[in-house]
Amino acid sequence: SSSTTPITATLFPGDGIGPEIAESVKKVFTTAGVPINWEEHYVSTEIDPRTQSFLTWESLESVRRNKVGLKGPMATPIGKGHRSLNLTLRKELNLYANVRPCYSLPGYKTRYDDVNLITIRENTEGEYSGLEHQVVRGVVESLKIITRQASLRVAEYAFHYAKTHGRERVSAIHKANIMQKTDGLFLKCCREVAEKYPEITYEEVVIDNCCMMLVKNPALFDVLVMPNLYGDIISDLCAGLVGGLGLTPSCNIGEDGVALAEAVHGSAPDIAGKNLANPTALLLSGVMMLRHLKMNEQAEQIHSAIINTIAEGKYRTADLGGSSTTTDFTKAICDHL
Ligand code: NAD
Numbered sequence: 169s170s171s172t173t174p175i176t177a178t179l180f181p182g183d184g185i186g187p188e189i190a191e192s193v194k195k196v197f198t199t200a201g202v203p204i205n206w207e208e209h210y211v212s213t214e215i216d217p218r219t220q221s222f223l224t225w226e227s228l229e230s231v232r233r234n235k236v237g238l239k240g241p242m243a244t245p246i247g248k249g250h251r252s253l254n255l256t257l258r259k260e261l262n263l264y265a266n267v268r269p270c271y272s273l274p275g276y277k278t279r280y281d282d283v284n285l286i287t288i289r290e291n292t293e294g295e296y297s298g299l300e301h302q303v304v305r306g307v308v309e310s311l312k313i314i315t316r317q318a319s320l321r322v323a324e325y326a327f328h329y330a331k332t333h334g335r336e337r338v339s340a341i342h343k344a345n346i347m348q349k350t351d352g353l354f355l356k357c358c359r360e361v362a363e364k365y366p367e368i369t370y371e372e373v374v375i376d377n378c379c380m381m382l383v384k385n386p387a388l389f390d391v392l393v394m395p396n397l398y399g400d401i402i403s404d405l406c407a408g409l410v411g412g413l414g415l416t417p418s419c420n421i422g423e424d425g426v427a428l429a430e431a432v433h434g435s436a437p438d439i440a441g442k443n444l445a446n447p448t449a450l451l452l453s454g455v456m457m458l459r460h461l462k463m464n465e466q467a468e469q470i471h472s473a474i475i476n477t478i479a480e481g482k483y484r485t486a487d488l489g490g491s492s493t494t495t496d497f498t499k500a501i502c503d504h505l
Contacts, residue, residue, distance in 0.1 A: 175461060178230040178428075179206040182240025184435025185445035190240050192447035192498040193454045196473070199502040202458065202466045207234065211242055211253060220249070221256040228260050231428060236461060238454055239430040243437070258291060263420035263428060264318065265325045266291045266399065269456070270406040270416065275479025276488060278411050285389040287406055288329065289399025290322040291420065294350075296396045314350040314395065319357035325421060326358075326393035327365045337369040338362070341378050341394035341402060354395050379405065407432055414446035414487040417453035419460065427460045429453035439486075443493040446485040448474060451501070473504035 181190035197204060209227040218225040222245060231237045242253040257263060266289040272281045299311035323340075330338050340358040344351035355372055362370035373381070375398050381388050382402070386409050394402060407416040413433035420428045431449035439445055451474055458467035477483055483500035484490025492500070 174203040174205050175236070176205045176207055176234050177457065178227070178234050178237035179208045180227070180237065180239040180242070181208065181210065182435060183211065183243040184241060184437050184440040186240030186242070186435055188441070188443065188445050188494050189431070189447035189450040190238075192494055193238065193450055195498055196451060196470060196501055196505070197454065199505050200466050200470050200473075202463065202470075215250045219251075219256055219260065221251045221253060223253055223256050228257075231257075231261055231426060235424070235426050236457060237428045238450070238457055239428055240450060241431060241433060241435040243435040257428065258420070261420075261426055261428065262292075262423040263426070264292050264423065265289065265322050265421040266403070266418055267329065267421060267456075268403045268406065268416065268418045268432065270403075270410055272410050273415065273478055274475060275481065276411055276415075278409065280386055280409055283386045283406070283410050285386060285406065286329065286333075286335070286391045287399060287403040288322065288326045288391065288393045289403055290318060290354075290394065290396050291399075292396070293318050294396030296400075312347070312350050314353050316353060316357060319354045319395075320361060323358045323361040323393060326391055327361050327368055330368050330391045331365060335368070335391050337371065337390040338365075339378075339389060339392050340370070340372045341375050341392055341398050342372060343375050343398075344372075345374060351395065358393065375402075378402065382406065382409070404432075412487070413449065414485070415448050415452070417449055417451075417456050419453065419456040427457065429457040429460075443495060444486055445494050446487050447494055447498060448478070448485075469505060470501075473501045476504050477501045 181187040207230050209230055211222050212224050216224045244252045268287045271284040293313045295312045297313040302308050326338050342351040342355055344355050416432040418430055418432050431453050455467045455471050477500045483492040483497045485492055485497050
């Protein structure tokens, strides 16, 4: 069902191709009559002392207030004394789960045509805790942190996602045979949560075996949940299975119901400002945002228009082997609406 009360959402057009593909999203959403008012925020050219980042405190407040947002790619400026933009967002908004649906697009031929899986990555700890130091010259140490609290939180999200999205199976990806304490705790938490969802099949797959199975037959998987580093790698592997960066959406889930959707790709400086970028990944991220808002009717409508445009093959951007500009491709999607 759809809602008609307008909702305010934060929009970070971002850098490089970001503003071009954000323009495409605004155009498609307006054409589809989505009741959203965008609150646009740009990355600042100066460091905000309150966030120690090029993201201002006002930008973060906007997401906290609206609880929902869409983010274009951001190029973190090089230099000292500031935090990476994505890390700032993750930490400040407590974005604990990164969700990436990965499915074959009908009409766009890749090596596989029956991929339909979801990767859910723990986003706050593991090897990405930033705790690295030198013990003595030639010896360094990095701490991998796994907590019960963060593991239960992401497992709970994965099972809840499976249940509410008509999925049948959750696979926990791990290396607990070697990382007995850390991955062992992660698995223990997944098992605990699995018991609360008897209708969902639960399995545990060792990461190396998981990679082999994914490239042999990705249709073997449904929902995958995993610690941070494994999730980083596996989610990119899965994006590659269905056609790459220009097509893959994602959504970051935070505490207090915050959802920040974003394309997986970067700012593509090589094609920025040339009207060549493929807006599909950001558009599909926008569709995830609409589903999060329970605007399922509009989400479905926009999703079909994108799929149909790509399947028809008349208008495709260069990364998909076509010669359309961003604006022509966007117009074709609007015509399908
Ligand atoms: P990239 O994703 O920007 O580009 C890799 C290649 O893919 C390039 O050839 C690019 O042209 C192409 N590409 C990417 N998105 C495309 C699209 N929508 N349509 C058509 N082609 C597309 O990766 P990179 O070059 O490693 O990074 C560039 C900048 O982006 C860096 O500053 C990096 O820090 C930043 N980055 C940001 C994010 C993010 O904000 N989430 C993610 C990755 C990289």
